[in-house]
Amino acid sequence: MEIIIAAILGIAAIAVIGVLGWNKALKKQVIEKTADLRKSEEKFRSILENALEGMYRTSPEGAFLKANPAMARLLGYESPEALVANLTDVRKQMYVDPGLLYLEGFMTDITKRKKAEEKLRAANRQLQDIIEFLPDATFVIDQDKKVIAWNRAIEEMTGVPKNEILGKGDYAYAVPFYGDRRPILIDLVECPIGDLEESYDVAGKKGHIKFVEQFLPTLYDGRGAYVWATASPLCDKKGNLMAAIESIRDVTDRKQAEERLKETNRELDAFVYTLAHDLRTPLTVIIGYADYLHENSREKLDEQELNCLENISNSGREMDHLMEDLLALAKVGQLERPARP
Numbered sequence: 001m002e003i004i005i006a007a008i009l010g011i012a013a014i015a016v017i018g019v020l021g022w023n024k025a026l027k028k029q030v031i032e033k034t035a036d037l038r039k040s041e042e043k044f045r046s047i048l049e050n051a052l053e054g055m056y057r058t059s060p061e062g063a064f065l066k067a068n069p070a071m072a073r074l075l076g077y078e079s080p081e082a083l084v085a086n087l088t089d090v091r092k093q094m095y096v097d098p099g100l101l102y103l104e105g106f107m108t109d110i111t112k113r114k115k116a117e118e119k120l121r122a123a124n125r126q127l128q129d130i131i132e133f134l135p136d137a138t139f140v141i142d143q144d145k146k147v148i149a150w151n152r153a154i155e156e157m158t159g160v161p162k163n164e165i166l167g168k169g170d171y172a173y174a175v176p177f178y179g180d181r182r183p184i185l186i187d188l189v190e191c192p193i194g195d196l197e198e199s200y201d202v203a204g205k206k207g208h209i210k211f212v213e214q215f216l217p218t219l220y221d222g223r224g225a226y227v228w229a230t231a232s233p234l235c236d237k238k239g240n241l242m243a244a245i246e247s248i249r250d251v252t253d254r255k256q257a258e259e260r261l262k263e264t265n266r267e268l269d270a271f272v273y274t275l276a277h278d279l280r281t282p283l284t285v286i287i288g289y290a291d292y293l294h295e296n297s298r299e300k301l302d303e304q305e306l307n308c309l310e311n312i313s314n315s316g317r318e319m320d321h322l323m324e325d326l327l328a329l330a331k332v333g334q335l336e337r338p339a340r341p
Contacts, residue, residue: 062089137248140234141186143241145169157219157248177216185212185231186246208232213251226255272327280323287316 054071058064064084077083128149131138137154141147146169150162158176165173171181178184185200189210202213209232217224231246290312298306 063087134247137250138245139165139173139186140243140245141169141173142243145171145187147173148243149245154248157225157250159221177218179218184246185210185229186244189231189233189244190241219250225250225252227251280320283316283319287313287320290316 049068051068051070054068054074056064056067056071064087067080067083069080072078072080072083075083075087077086131140131149132151134151135153137157138149138151139147139154140149146167147165148167150160150165150173155161160176171183171187173186174180174182174184189208200212200214202211204211209230211228211230213226213228215224215226219225219227227248228251229246229248231244233241234243234245236242290309293301294306294309294313301309
């Protein structure tokens with residue numbers, strides 16, 4: 001019996017020792033976890049205190065439990081303590097939903113950003129207004145080749161209202177001009193000028209601006225028109241292509257004036273030809289006879305008759321000089337194709 005009691009006591013002693021050892025290890029873990037938690041809390045507090053954004057936490061009743069200095073400044077309080085003391089029901093004082101319980105969040109002053117956005121929107125509206133009232137037909141496409149501007153003048157020229165074309169891509173803007181979807185001048189702003197010369201009657205460039213001239217039979221409900229088109233890329237400050245713009249001017253009146261001037265030049269050429277061949281030939285004979293008689297018939301003619309011959313010769317030469325001047329004027333007045341309208 002004594003042996004059994006001794007054994008039981010031994011086992012109990014061992015168990016007590018084991019429990020004490022486990023409690024000691026557990027206590028060590030608790031201490032370590034507590035230290036980690038304290039470090040985490042200190043880190044959080046540092047972030048909270050130094051954050052540029054407003055940060056806060058509320059209770060289920062809507063009272064501020066915690067707020068950082070940035071939050072206090074954003075809401076016009078001198079300190080987080082003043083904010084917590086004055087805002088007692090965030091649901092009524094800041095929000096309209098009474099069913100809110102806890103709230104945690106961030107608040108950032110975006111006034112400068114919003115003002116910048118509004119300034120950008122105003123500039124964009126101003127640009128849209130400028131494009132809208134340009135006298136030349138004008139449209140703009142973005143990087144995805146979708147139409148982002150289509151002004152009144154181009155509506156009148158093509159018969160396509162802006163609400164039917166804005167946002168369209170896949171060369172939809174080419175259809176009113178060429179009858180099908182295909183790359184046009186605005187798509188070729190970065191192409192070599194040689195590619196344009198193969199497709200247009202007249203093509204050239206000045207800096208980043210490409211220009212072409214062509215007759216388009218589909219414009220103005222099929223009446224057609226001669227147009228002078230210019231296109232240029234729109235790039236950001238770094239030179240990256242952001243969009244492209246094309247303006248199209250109806251130069252039909254100018255072309256018709258050119259044709260009339262050409263016709264006038266042709267008539268002038270015919271007139272000059274008449275002067276050169278039909279009038280100068282007999283004039284040369286008259287001058288020649290007058291000079292011959294003046295030199296070879298002096299003895300048979302009196303002074304008055306000799307003066308008449310001399311006047312005939314001089315007048316003939318003056319007329320010959322006049323016709324030479326007319327010939328020179330006709331050559332100077334020939335029409336040359338202008339470089340731009």
